[in-house]
Amino acid sequence: MSTAIDATTTPAEVVAEGPGSGQDRARRGESLTGWAFAAPFAVLFVLFLVVPAIYGLYLSFTGETLTGSGGELLGFANYAEALTDPDMWKSLGNTLWFTVLSTVPLVVLSLAFALLVNLGLPGRWLWRLSFFLPYLLASTVVVMFWSWMYNPKLGLINGVLGEFGIAPVAWLQDPNVAMISVVVTTLWWTIGFNFLLYLAALQNIPEQQFEAAAIDGAGKWRQLFSIVIPQLAPTTALIVTLQILASLKVFDQIYMLTNGGPAGATRSIVQYIYESGFTGYRFGYSSAISYLFFAIIVLVSLAQYKLINRRNAA
Numbered sequence: 118m119s120t121a122i123d124a125t126t127t128p129a130e131v132v133a134e135g136p137g138s139g140q141d142r143a144r145r146g147e148s149l150t151g152w153a154f155a156a157p158f159a160v161l162f163v164l165f166l167v168v169p170a171i172y173g174l175y176l177s178f179t180g181e182t183l184t185g186s187g188g189e190l191l192g193f194a195n196y197a198e199a200l201t202d203p204d205m206w207k208s209l210g211n212t213l214w215f216t217v218l219s220t221v222p223l224v225v226l227s228l229a230f231a232l233l234v235n236l237g238l239p240g241r242w243l244w245r246l247s248f249f250l251p252y253l254l255a256s257t258v259v260v261m262f263w264s265w266m267y268n269p270k271l272g273l274i275n276g277v278l279g280e281f282g283i284a285p286v287a288w289l290q291d292p293n294v295a296m297i298s299v300v301v302t303t304l305w306w307t308i309g310f311n312f313l314l315y316l317a318a319l320q321n322i323p324e325q326q327f328e329a330a331a332i333d334g335a336g337k338w339r340q341l342f343s344i345v346i347p348q349l350a351p352t353t354a355l356i357v358t359l360q361i362l363a364s365l366k367v368f369d370q371i372y373m374l375t376n377g378g379p380a381g382a383t384r385s386i387v388q389y390i391y392e393s394g395f396t397g398y399r400f401g402y403s404s405a406i407s408y409l410f411f412a413i414i415v416l417v418s419l420a421q422y423k424l425i426n427r428r429n430a431a
Contacts, residue, residue, distance in 0.1 A: 177404035195405035227311035249309035
């Protein structure tokens with residue numbers, strides 16, 4: 118079927134109107150180019166995330182073990198056992214307690230440090246470096262350093278306390294203080310990331326707002342609560358979300374500092390999943406706990422998302 122062309126039709130219009138026009142071919146070429154660039158990531162994403170996730174979900178309904186036996190389908194038996202497992206609930210409680218203890222100071226102290234540095238203290242580059250440098254250290258280095266610090270007999274902390282006549286404390290062996298010790302280590306190690314986020318957000322607040330507030334007679338404290346904190350609300354929401362998710366997945370420092378002890382007082386849910394699968398040889402059961410934990414993380418994320426949207430709408 119031919120296309121009618123009159124005397125006023127330009128060649129460009131003929132090309133644009135044709136079903137196989139150059140523009141269509143250009144768009145298809147751009148689309149193919151985009152898919153070509155995305156293909157390596159898409160393949161790796163499917164192979165190393167989607168496929169393992171689907172396979173793990175399948176394992177959660179079986180009795181699969183580390184030795185390869187017991188692969189028969191069990192239905193929801195693993196999930197039912199997990200919901201009645203006191204060790205699982207204790208590990209989950211430890212994880213939630215760690216999240217509460219770590220999230221609040223990691224948000225408040227990082228904001229306080231960022232405010233101090235933003236005031237224009239001498240040697241700002243040194244303050245930035247000192248706050249952020251621990252974040253660059255590997256977890257093994259951090260754990261080794263703090264294990265020496267917490268040593269009941271030779272540690273620096275007990276040595277300082279001894280100068281004031283305070284008896285030595287078994288920081289990692291006492292169930293009453295072991296979790297707090299892990300939180301302090303985590304605080305020292307990871308506060309630099311939140312600090313940089315807050316510092317960047319503070320530097321993006323227009324200086325004209327502070328000048329106008331000063332003209333109106335607002336002091337520093339008034340400016341803090343009326344300008345700074347409201348302007349930092351999106352950054353705070355981001356930091357809280359990232360911090361909660363990171364704290365819920367805690368494993369490295371707890372496993373290396375206390376190995377979940379003493380008496381399971383610091384064992385996280387991720388460590389319990391690891392022990393169930395690789396120490397107890399129960400891959401199916403550990404997969405079921407993993408997906409229950411995944412459901413909890415999804416619920417927490419949705420609750421935070423709705424809370425943030427509600428505040429933004431108000």
